[in-house]
Amino acid sequence: METNDQNSEVKALVVEPSPVEVVINEDGVSPLSLVMPPYEDMADIEALKGKHFSIKNWGLLAQASLLESVHAETARLLSKRQKFQQSSTYLNRLANLASIAGDLEAEANYLDKAVELDADQFLSNRVIENLLARRLDSEAESRLLTRDLRIDVYGNLRLAGLLAVRGDIARAEEHVRTALSADPLSYGARLFEGALRLWGGEYEKAILSFRIAAERRPNSAALHTNMAVAYVRLHQKEKALQSLKLAVSFDPLSTNAVIFLADVAHALGRNEDAVPSLRYLVQFEQANAAVWARLARSLLEVGEAGEAIAATKRQASLKEDSEVWNNLGVAYYRKGDSHRATACFKHAIQVGTGPEDDGFCLATTNLAILLAESRPPGEVLSYVNAAVGSADLGKFAARTDLAGIFQVKLRALVKSRFIRDAIAFGEEVLSWSDSNAELRAGMAIDLLTLHSLHDPNGSKALQLAESFSQYALHGPIPNKEMRVRLLNNIAFVFAEFGRLEQAQIYLQAISSEIHKSPYPTATSGLLRLRKGDIEGAEQLYSEAIGLAVRPHDKARIRQKLSLELGKALMGDDARKAVRLLKRAANEHGGEEGLANQATALLKLIG
DSSP: OOOOOTTOSOOOOOOOOOOOOOOSOOSSSOOOOOOOOOHHHHHHHHHHTTOOOBHHHHHHHHHHHHHHHHHHHHHHHHTTHHHHTTOHHHHHHHHHHHHHHTOHHHHHHHHHHHHHHOOOHHHHHHHHHHHHHTTOHHHHHHHHHTSOTTTOHHHHHHHHHHHHHTTOHHHHHHHHHHHHHHOTTOHHHHHHHHHHHHHTTOHHHHHHHHHHHHHHOTTOHHHHHHHHHHHHHTTOHHHHHHHHHHHHHHOTTOHHHHHHHHHHHHHTTOGGGTHHHHHHHTTTBOSOHHHHHHHHHHHHHTTOHHHHHHHHHHHHHHSOSHHHHHHHHHHHHHHTOHHHHHHHHHHHHHHSOSTTOHHHHHHHHHHHHHHHHHSOHHHHHHHHHHHSOGGGHHHHHHOTTTTHHHHHHHHHHHHTTOHHHHHHHHHHHHHOTTOOHHHHHHHHHHHHHHHHHHOTTOHHHHHHHHHHHHHHHHSOOOOHHHHHHHHHHHHHHHHHTTOHHHHHHHHHTTGGGTTTSHHHHHHHHHHHHHTTOHHHHHHHHHHHHHHOOSHHHHHHHHHHHHHHHHHHHTTTOHHHHHHHHHHHHTOTTOOHHHHHHHHHHHHHHO
């Protein structure tokens, strides 16, 4: 009989979702007592503030020195104005310098004069870009509508962009189609077409558009990032990951692509695929908390807890809140430093805003799990009861990353020998309408164990097994290991109380785990024993003991074997039965309920 250990490890990290930008155009114009806080970590974080290099910020600083050269070159050209004022090339060059200097009005003035001299398409397009940069969208749209849109790819795409921003997708699609009529292989038109198809949920068609666009520009990071979005929507995450790897290879400084790569790699359990790109990016972009958060998460998942701690501190120096302190606690826990993990969780709770704050809630659950590993069960119960008020039960019960606190409470009640209270609490949780599927399954697993150990006639255990029998087979339990535990415990209960045919059905459902996992193997041994095959049962129990890793599991399975063999021999070999039952009653590290059953049988023998 197996207990539920699914939520017994500190593991809840918070990484704030980052929206993935779907690029429409790529021309660069639109683009719970008072505790001492963890002072050492706070000092580290404070020291990092203001020390983040960002290539974007560096670009702004570099631009200041560039402006001096721009102003000097502008002055030099203006000194020749009398000679070249009728040259569109000359005026275009002045417009370029004004644009670099950020003087959009001067740029517009130069461009208007250049267009008067030369109605060149290039210059006309520059006028449109200047109007858009000055947010004169209506004037830009009016000018675009005067052009011959039957052959003007640029004009149609610019109009489509303006319409899309206003939410007029249908008219935007018309202009994209007109652009494609003019040039079926236009990169910009196909990119736009794919983005609109993404918007409309036509993901396979979007991929087709992006593939055609790739014929013209195969090394576009934005294109492959867009394609990854379509693959994610189609639940083809492996293909999405490959597209994002291409995107990052073409532009390793694309924050959009690297963050998306990290999220998809994490969803696939392939965090190691994201670490190199994240490490490279933070060499140039250190002022983005979302990037540090993903680097910390990826490093933690690949076992680099020390580096993860350093990355989390970087994140905290940019955005310090309950979530980042929770994450720091998780990292210290993974490193084996429970003392600092506890301090971080407590500090997360203190700086959090209450149950509406994810970091606060996660730290509350993580601290409960951590306290359960080292503190007496009475202290753990006091903490849990104080930490989660009746008004917040629904929120904690509904989320798998928070509901572990209820498993902690039930286990603390059992360790305190408040068995009736533990059973009553487990039944209460099962009655909550908000309980998530994993919490329901976990509570059922533990209740089946408790009823089997402490209810001699098995009526409650059988009733619970029957009520969860179909749920265990077909219910929405997202975790395979938990489903196996529940099916195993149901099979155990049916075998324990003589429903052998039903036990066989549920054991068959997890037949692949027999000879592989300790408890299904032991349950198979119990079924053999109930059918009278003592030798086969002993072999399976011995195998199960060998498969078990934890000493407590080995002791429980060994204790159950001694108890069952003692029962089986009571009528034929009382002396051997007594020896086996005494062994079960005195099994070190075993289960108290099994010891009590063995003691009761010894009294019957006399």
